[in-house]
Amino acid sequence: MSITTISDYSRTASLVSGLQSEQLKLTELSVQLSTEKKYTNLTDYSAAEARNLINMQATATQKQAYLSVISTANTTLSVYDSTLTDLESVVEQAKTLANNSSTYSETTSSNLYIQANNFLKSVTVDLNQDLNGRYLYSGTRYSQRPVEDLASLSEATLTTTIYTDDLTLPSYDTDWVEETSQSTAAYAGDRAVIDTNYEINYGITSNEPAFQKLVAGLRYLQAAGNSSDSATYAANMENAKTLLSEALPALQTLHTTVANNINALEGEQKAINTALSNLTTQIADIQQVDITQVSAEITMLEALLQASYSATGSILKLSIVNFL
Numbered sequence: 001m002s003i004t005t006i007s008d009y010s011r012t013a014s015l016v017s018g019l020q021s022e023q024l025k026l027t028e029l030s031v032q033l034s035t036e037k038k039y040t041n042l043t044d045y046s047a048a049e050a051r052n053l054i055n056m057q058a059t060a061t062q063k064q065a066y067l068s069v070i071s072t073a074n075t076t077l078s079v080y081d082s083t084l085t086d087l088e089s090v091v092e093q094a095k096t097l098a099n100n101s102s103t104y105s106e107t108t109s110s111n112l113y114i115q116a117n118n119f120l121k122s123v124t125v126d127l128n129q130d131l132n133g134r135y136l137y138s139g140t141r142y143s144q145r146p147v148e149d150l151a152s153l154s155e156a157t158l159t160t161t162i163y164t165d166d167l168t169l170p171s172y173d174t175d176w177v178e179e180t181s182q183s184t185a186a187y188a189g190d191r192a193v194i195d196t197n198y199e200i201n202y203g204i205t206s207n208e209p210a211f212q213k214l215v216a217g218l219r220y221l222q223a224a225g226n227s228s229d230s231a232t233y234a235a236n237m238e239n240a241k242t243l244l245s246e247a248l249p250a251l252q253t254l255h256t257t258v259a260n261n262i263n264a265l266e267g268e269q270k271a272i273n274t275a276l277s278n279l280t281t282q283i284a285d286i287q288q289v290d291i292t293q294v295s296a297e298i299t300m301l302e303a304l305l306q307a308s309y310s311a312t313g314s315i316l317k318l319s320i321v322n323f324l
Helices: 003-035 047-099 106-127 209-225 230-287 291-323
Strands: 191-195 198-201
Touching: 047 106, 047 191, 047 209, 047 230, 106 209, 191 230, 198 230, 209 230
Parallel strands: none
Antiparallel strands: 191 198
């Protein structure tokens, strides 16, 4: 074999190696163009870049989880907001009814009884609100409705006593058996961690003193409507007026707390979205490639490869002729 032939083989091998290298580079650029990322494998980044990417992606995942929690809490608070608006309206109507029904008569008491029943049924619906089978006013007894049918309760359980120990159950609670009935679960309000070191207590239970006063006031209004004499009527009506007057500001305080919690969640949601946007930018600064530049490199490399293929083909032809 001649020296020229050996030289041709050597040059051909070099060209083939170059072609392979250029083809690998073209493949890499094509992947960058389709993914818009420098690399698809984390190990291809520098140690510092990989560490930063892992940390930032973990933080972003955690922030997304916080947004999910905020969304759930917001849904609950929205129901609270709606039902409290309804309950405040019930109190206002009941107070007006009581003030306009001060004097006992069979007609007045009969009408009073019917309207008080309707109010109690409305409150029953509000306090037994649920989302996908999860009762929102039931404390941590999520699958248990918290309130009995308020319009059907016995007058024997009626009292002006309001429990504030976050333990003793009012007679309308579904777990109530006797005056000493207690439950920590019935008073346990929902709470949520909505960011690092940021926890919010937002749950409201059916046994809040505001609700106890509302229910007792309406039940005394019902009892007045069921009274058979003016003295009993007057006593029941007096209790109803007192409790309903106390219930309204208590409900408004609860409503203000709900509004404050909604605002707090909204502010935190904005802060988290801003943080996520910043993280996305920082991750992109590490990962993203300049698509325009990559496209230009692909075009140039494709032209170079085409020329290399032609040159390699010509050399191979020459090599065969020399060999022959």
